[in-house]
Amino acid sequence: MYTTELADEACRDVREVGGKALGLAEMVADELPVSPAFTVVAAAYRAFLAQGDLRAQLDGILGNIAKPGDGAAYDKAERDILAVLGQTPLPSDVADQVRTSYEKLCRDTGVPDVAVAVRSSATAEDSVATSFAGEFETWVDIVGTADVLEHVRKCYLSVFSSRVLSYVAMKEIDPYSIEMAVVIQKTVRARAAGVMFTISPTSGDRSKIVLEANWGLGLSVVGGEVTPDRYVVEKVGLVVAERIMGDKRVEYRRGDALVEVPEDRRDAFCLTDAEVLALARFGKRLERLHGGAQDIEFAVDEELPDGSNLVLLQCRPETVWSNARRGPVFDPGGSVMSWISGSITGTNGGTYGAVDATHTSSTH
Template identity: 35%
Template sequence: MSSKETRFVLWLEEIRKEDTPIVGGKNANLGEMIAAGIPVPPGFAVTAYAFKYFLDKTGLGQKIYEMLKNLDINNTKELEETTRRIREMILAQPMPPEVEEEIKRYYFELAKRLNINPANLRVAVRSSATAEDLPEASFAGQQDTYLNVYGAEKVIEHVKKCWASLFTARATFYRAVHGIPHERTYMSVTVQKMVNSKAAGVMFTLHPVTGDENVIVIEGSWGLGEATVSGKVTPDQFVVERGSFKIIERKINQKTYMVVFDPAYGGNIHLKADEAKGTWVSEEGVEPTIPLVKVARPGAPALTDDEVRRLAELGEAIYRHYGRHMDIEWAIDFDMPFPDNVFIVQARPETYWSVKRAKETTKAEFIAAIGKKTVRLAEARALAKGLPASPGVAAGVARVILNPKSPEAMEFKQGDILITKMTDPDWVPLMKKAAAIVTDEGGMTSHAAIVSRELGIPCIVGTGNATKVIPYGVEVTVDASRGIVYEGIVEDLVKPKVEITTPGVTAAVGISPEQLLPLYPVTSTKIYMNLGEPDAIDK
């Protein structure tokens, strides 16, 4: 093994894409971007080898794998209880001194490099899972991230929390279902200087809904990126022309929620705008002391035009480095001057290019629908409007659900329309049953939008009030190509197009595998796909 493979910690600048098996895709991409000259906050990676060493040295690995060996993953109570006990075992077990001391040494060195008192150095601690011999296995959204962690002891604590998150019920179930052995799955951890975010968000190097490769789409909101990615706020959206970097579209939304770090509180606080008083009120009940609350206004742009153009330039540089379209997370530092305040904190391959026709219902679905009360498009009443996030049309019974574990959720049937405030990974089982999804909050890069595109489900986000204006149990038609929810079954939209054939013209026929083989010979090259919702691979 090379020296990298037996080290507990690596600086991000030491890492390249070929190191994915030992540091996970997240860390490998950060190292690649640093090498390409992209402004990435400095930091280091606790390797997967450190995690494996911890399990072996403490004897926890053998105990954990024995507990999982005979686990019935379909028994929800047993799954939850077993994985909870495993996480508790990891958190209660001290790290081997040699691993703990190495992590602390790098943390102190990072503080020295930045000329910051180690007790005040705030870092993000992020999971970067990988699987031995399966470096491209997707574990998106299954493990934990912790922001604004400071102090060496807290870093050690949160590294262990990331390790423990490898054994959540959801992650354990996923590995079992997909035949990935638990003992071959490891956890690397990113420890990276926090950006004191004035604003943060997501950028695509193409339009994530239309697939237009001539534009770069940027979404962002005030404070930390958590508000945008989780869908708790409808972010501002900027569409930038590739090449000229001219802003050709902008949509400034009412951003009434933000997450920020408050030094006086000693942690993150969640703020909601009191628009009547023109102030921000924390859910924690504390008075915010940070300067950002005086600058951030719900209806004001979270980014300047210069910051938008600088992000687009970096997005283009990342696209050219990887030679593929990318999904990028960014942050703007409140304390630094432009352009030094613009940082890229994560990049991954863009998982869906939707240059496709809107998904049409099948003839059988239409026949089933036509038996119900239908309306013409010209007569249909629009119940809600929002942002088209995943194109297509679907009709069905609207189910307004606010909790994925509620009694209403248990009654949700295949083909129903899911109406909710927002989604996160806990909603995925319901999302897979839904004919379409409509949310009150979120943008084109929210969880609901990304997973819907991967699953091929029509989706509208950011309606603002769908859960309040769409009655539970009413039949609706969701036109996610235009962002409109209609009352009733709209015949014009759900009716399948009729194939027209011309007499005397022979229809095109498919090419058989035997004919294809000489054109595209079998090779030993494996093809992998990065998906936010891994089960979508079957589609």
């Protein structure tokens, strides 16, 4: 079996579906709202690499990286691996099962050639000790069987990107221990979208829920292309304690390009208080479900009526404060996602960059 639906028990095996798919499956099991999806399990990735002499060729390329930390060597390895894997098709039985599952998704949603997000869900991703969040690729608005199959393969290639190879070398991780599952999920037509943390990611205050959002898809928030609206909710009593207007000049209406936000929406909050509080309730449920603080991606689907238009896209353990030994240095006026990005690269001077290697893709 190379594919599984979120409601299937098989989608609860993190070793086969990865953290991203597991998070979605657990939300479905807890009757939380997610967009319809299926998962291409890690067994399909193993079958891809088992073709011919691929492993031997990869071993030869990786063995030529003589000096850890040599960025040019990792860039060359990525190019060489892409030249090998980029010409390798998916095994026919894997392609057949992905094709069948995609056609079923089209039927279930009532949309022929439904647009989907193709989302990497690495089996090593999102653990507290070693976070790969943001290292692997996600694509949105992929339409049709052929493009879905091609982007599954692209997810596989992202395991061997220069940045991933460099990171696993730094952490002394066997690159073959990272196996790639892929989530194929109906694209949400987002009026607004963003991220929610069930802990303050800048102070570690567990009494707060923090949301950041922009108009359109959440790519602009995760990618740092806007200063999003920020909302702070008190967990006890569930009241909106703070609202900070962002600088929302651009948005993704589809997954391929930024467009300008009309002026009448730039100075309007993209979430209502009712939506913020409903999302916060979901956040509290997820925190109880997982037994710890969570990092959650969400959207408001403009195709759905009020009251049923909130969709949870992804849930993973919050990693900034999980192993922190001291408080980070941060700019209170900056974006939460800017702080996260700075922590990853080490430019903030906080402990997160030293402890871990985050969105959603990377691309998000």
